[in-house]
Amino acid sequence: MSATQSSFVRSTILFMLIGTGILLGIVVATFGLVEKTSATFDYIIVERDIRRTAADLIQNLTDAETGQRGYILTQDESFLAPYDKALSSMNSNLELLSQRVRGRPIKQERMPELQSLVQSKLSEMARTIDLVKSGQRDEAVRLVQTEVGREVMDQIRAVMDDFKQRSDSNVDRGVSEQVEATQHLQWITVGSGIAILVVMSGAMLIVYQHVRELLKARTEVEHLNAGLEARVAERTEDLMQANQEIQRFAYIVTHDLRAPLVNIMGFTAELDTSLKSLQAYVLADGTSVSEEMIREARLAASEDLPEAIGFIRSSTKKMDGLINAILKISRDGRRQLKPEPVELTPLLENIAASLHHQISESDGQTSLDTKATRLVTDRLSLEQILGNLFDNAIKYKHPDRPLELAVRTAPEGRHMVRIEVQDNGRGIAEQDQERVFELFRRAGQQDKTGEGIGLAHVRSLARNLGGEISVSSRLGEGSTFVLRLPSDLSRLVRS
Incomplete structure (x- = not known):
């Protein structure tokens, strides 16, 4: 093998190894960032659910208290309807909240305190209602005027406010991490795509230079020995065919590996768009949220984000398959024949x-x-x-x-x-x-x-x-x- 051929082979293998290394890096980085994004999104959803469940519990307690006091004042049993309805929902609220705070130590430690306070409030309301039903309305009024129920309610609100504040803080942090992960994925994709194009351009340049040198060598051989024209023509044809195959291989690899990268870049933009819809809904923080914003956020959470993540995963999987195929063909040429x-x-x-x-x-x-x-x-x-x-x-x-x-x-x-x-x-x-x-x-x-x-x-x-x-x-x-x-x-x- 001549020095020119050896240099060509070494340069080609070097560029293939560099390109393969870049692609493997993209696959690993993309998998990591996608998994991180998915985990962060799940964490945000749970925190949002905790906040909503806490708000539902406070609302049900308020409705029950309103019904209790209305009944005490008027002795009209129609006021017991919202009271009974709120009671039927509170146990499920507590159970759901207890499930959702698991794995969050600070909130989980306060759940026994919250359950005890809620039971105290329920007992106080039930006692006053029973007094009214037994004809002891004045005793029920005096019990309400002691403000024991109001103090318990204030303590419950304090616990719920703490839950909401911590959930809002966790949501803000999760959204920031998700935005950062999306930006990293975009930069990795763009940078890696540029690097691959540079590597493939270098490989094509080497192939072009090598073909040009071969054509030059062919002309020199024809001048040196006209008697070997047929052999030189045959040898040159073989070399040209080999180089054409290398060129076709470089084009195919460039084309097939670029397609998943384009998909990844497109769906990272889809992730960014969906994230904006979620931010508008998740970070509303008490302000009114339009039906359109809610619909867009739900569409992003249920369809757009899972679809984009799925397409990114399938693209990286396809890239991995293409890389393995290239390595398999490469190993065939290196195996020692027996x-x-x-x-x-x-x-x-x-x-x-x-x-x-x-x-x-x-x-x-x-x-x-x-x-x-x-x-x-x-x-x-x-x-x-x-x-x-x-x-x-x-x-x-x-x-x-x-x-x-x-x-x-x-x-x-x-x-x-x-x-x-x-x-x-x-x-x-x-x-x-x-x-x-x-x-x-x-x-x-x-x-x-x-x-x-x-x-x-x-x-x-x-x-x-x-x-x-x-x-x-x-x-x-x-x-x-x-x-x-x-x-x-x-x-x-x-x-």
Whole structure:
């Protein structure tokens, strides 16, 4: 390998590692900030519920006290209706408030005191009503005039005011933390996007410079040795094809990885918009809140925020999947090949047997025709190639007929072996037959799970073995994948 090629490989790997590191950082940071935002939002909602429950409890006590005093003054039993209604709600108010303050030590410590005060107030009101009902109205009036009930009520209000004040303080702090987290997420997304564009631009520049140097070298070789023109042309064509694939790979990676970033940026803006609606409602603090503001806040809490968080999570998950696919293809090129004699007939029979259940489910069948029975190659890579082709034949079988899978092997020339995997499945349109081997690219109806890395993985493995794979197909009739491999990989490895 020349110094120019070594520099190109090192630079390309360096840029890929930098880009992968940036993407991993985005995924980790985004997950952390999204989880923090979700936890803060839940905390704000609970504090808001505590405040509302405390207000409901005070209102019910006030209604009960109003009914009690009205009955004492007028002895009209219609005043007992709001009293009874308020009593029926207070126990549930206390129980709900007790549940919601769990995990908040200061409020939880004051709950026994609050429950005791409420019971005292209820006992005082019940006693006065019982005195009136038994004809001792004057005694009931004197009991009210002692202002014991008012003092208890003032103590209850003091506890409730403390709860409200602490809840308001916690809500303010939570909103501030959520705003800060949203701003951090936006800056991380924008900064990382710019960094990735810079990295990919650098990689494309290196590819461009390398291609230009190759073209220059080709011209020099043609001038130096006209007799080697055919060999130079063949070698240059191979190099151009490799560089075109690198360019296509760089474009695909840039395009596919940028899409989740755009989604994340868009939905962080959606989070910011929804947060403003929630702030207008949550921070009203006693002022009147319009029905429109309440509706917008509820819509943000029930739909907009969960939807935005869900889309951000799905985008980061997709980015993680794309990164793993890139790393998988990268590992294929680095794995050391181990050439060994491979008997094709037992190998194909074992693969077919492992998939027999899936094939027989639709009354399908497999046929083998092995005119070439042996080659020296890397067993693991060959098993992965054939396994992928068999799996694809099963996955994309035609829904209206049983699967027929035929595998043929034959010598091709002096140093190559040809392996054909033919099926009668859905087939591939002519314009998509080369596209299916590209990373993250799929063809035809997208009704099966997958990310478009299977056949790209197969082509990468085939080329690592010194061979090539191609496909011929007719839509609706089936496909034939043709794998050409050197009969003895050890000679290539040694060379």
